Amino acid sequence: MNKSNGEGYPNKPVQLIIAFTAGGSSDVQARIVEKYWKKYFNDQPLAFEYKPGAGGQVGFTEIARAVPDGYTIGGVNVPHILLQSLSPQATFCKDDFVHIAQVVNDPQLIVVNPNNPIRTLDDFIAEAKKKEGRMTVGIVGTFTAHHMALLKLQDILGVKFNAVPFQGSADQNVALLGGHIDAIIGNLNDIMRYTEQFRMLAIASENRHQWLPDVPTFQELGYSFTSDIRRGFSVPANTDPAIVQRLREGFQQICNDPEYLNEMEKIGQPAAYLSGEDFTKYCDRYYEEAKQLIDKYELNKKN
């Protein structure tokens, strides 16, 4: 084995840890990667191992604590791993991971029920001001990407919301469909199923998304607000840099394969490649921002 320079890597099957259940979005995406993995990695299989639980924390912890020989890689979600490392019950820190690549960028949107008279973001802001903090906005969990987005949005729009946390995006969507809450913060991937039942007010990405060309960005409407969930692949810290390099190159090839991109569109996941270095920079930025937000709202206090 040429452990020193990464040559010949991989020469045996590589284990892939998925921190969510089989059939979940992370798994569905990783299965597409698997289809092309062999092509770019010496024809070696990718062996999936599911370690679900605690919002991904169980599996992420496994990745962080795995033997750093390059034969265990993991699917990671951002900001999940960053927020979990900031929480009082952290079981890993953000530097326990070395990122290979970002593969998905799933932007968040503000969505209302179409029966609601709210038609634009301005209507939404006006309504929120009128309701004086009683406007109910569904989010997924607390101390999550959704929660951070809501807090940021309060600051940026200058309003206050009444956050109603749900266990998952499905529950949140049902509650909005039934009109039990006024609005939700949802991810593109989850919303795409309901484009006809929902009214999307604004998308928190830098540019409009090709799947929803009529939905304006916050930027266009005069608010500098972006928020998203990203999926990537990582190895534990202390993995041989040569192997990391080899993985980064291979993933770059996979992510630019036209057939791969085609399949990603079919499963409804917004493919967005970022190199391991750029992904790491993004994570560091988000981490600092989240830390400030958490301190400001004193979310880290155990009460």
Add this chain to the structure above:
Amino acid sequence: MGMDVFQPLLQGFATALTPQNLCFGFIGCVLGTLVGVLPGIGPTSAIAMLLPLTLILDPTPAIIMLSGIYYGAMYGGSTTAILVNIPGEISSAPTALDGYAMAKKGRAGPALAISAISSFVAGTLSLVGLTFFAPTLAQLALHFGPPEYFALMLLALSVVINLSGKSLIKGLISAVAGFFVAMVGMDPITGIARFTFGSVELMSGIDFVSVIIGLFAIAEVLSTWEAQVTPVIRTKLTGLMPTKEDLRETFPAMLRSTVIGFFLGLLPGCSPGVTAFIAYDTEKRFSRVPETFGQGQIAGVAAAEGANNATTSGGFVPLLSFGIPSGPALAVLLGGFMMYGLQPGPTLFEKNAPFVWALIASMYIGNVMLIILNLPLIGLWARLVKVPYPLLAPIILISSFIGAYSVRNKMMDVWLAIAFGLIGWLMRKLEIPSVPLILTTILAGMLETSIKQTLSMGDMGIYLLFTRPISLTICILALLLTISSLYGRYKKISLPGDDEEFSSESIEYPEVFEKKSPVLVKPRRYLHAPKAVYLVREHDRSRNVAKCGSLRMRQAGEQVQR
């Protein structure tokens, strides 16, 4: 909707009846029955394991097969519940109450047959509901917001009273313990770790599978071992098939449980486990002889098994109409849809009509396959109880450990199952029923989530429940059911002729003791017992018999009753 359903449905049948689709449907049903039978391995993990493998297939046969696993498991789950008091799935926990009692009386065959027939009737009838009203019903389910779910959970909690056995206090202790078990892990909303003692594994909570394997399988083996009695094996099997009377008695139960299972199944989060318990409780209320429930009342078996099957069809309504999975198994199935680029939602019925109707048609066919598959197996299964317990026990234990391990591939779950086995054994000794614990463990998550959401929905706090018509109605219903259950208990306790030790029962002790075990000295207390029918619950029996004297007597007593 209406007549225009027939055309696409017929086309669906045409697609589903092609050899390839039939074949994969059959594989799904067989696998489903199998994972249903095995405690620990459930449809969720089976679908998850097979999902990647099915990607080489076309979407239609693949989804047909995976769905077959889901509803097939409901057929299989009752088998071990009836034969060895170990539910193969959590949704068959209420089946064990009467099914096992029937098996001990030598009526394992009819119990198995009724559970298959009830599964078939309810499964098929609820498919009719799915076929004709899916989009309309899905709309109906949307009226349920967090307050309505909370009210519904309160209603389900009222079932605890009827599952408590003789002592309400002990039933409540068990129920509270269930909440505590469910509390371990992360708060479902805030993600704050509770009672995890710094363990990452415990952060994802205690899995149902460990609880159910421990309380049922391991505890059963421990108790049997300790009592030194070989429970079922000396029983004569009295006929494999149910009598006409059985069928007549259970038919209304099948219909009622179909309605309950299907309509509650429309609500995301109402798992087959929850609806089976509610249907069981409802049947007990409708029954003219409620005291026979838990003693081998065949209607109880029919109700639980009918409801869990009806719930599986019900669950397909929100899945197909909105892409909302009502439970973990359907969530994995939804992943399968996504992998094939099938976006569930109203557009699925338009864009992928042939696929949807083939899937629905395949479920009708699958139910027929399952009953044909299950009825002839009954003879075989029923003979399983003849296997000597010293041989059966290790098999039960090994499959329990494998089942617990397979949940997350963690030894932790095996240790937890063993711990629950000891707890279950202790509970049996203390005569604390374990079923309320199981029920509250299932309900706790949604109860907690829905109340927190209700409270965060406005300034009204908990009063919000009473300002919304649906939640108010359910709350009133829950209150009425609670009062009627409590009144029922009160009435039963003060029944004339009952002494403090017994309620009423179908076994007349004096006679039985004289006839079957002449060596025994007639205990004085039985001599004075009124001629009225006694109800002695499972755990009371051993105690009362034990009171009578030596172990030998106790063994004889066990034998007589079984």
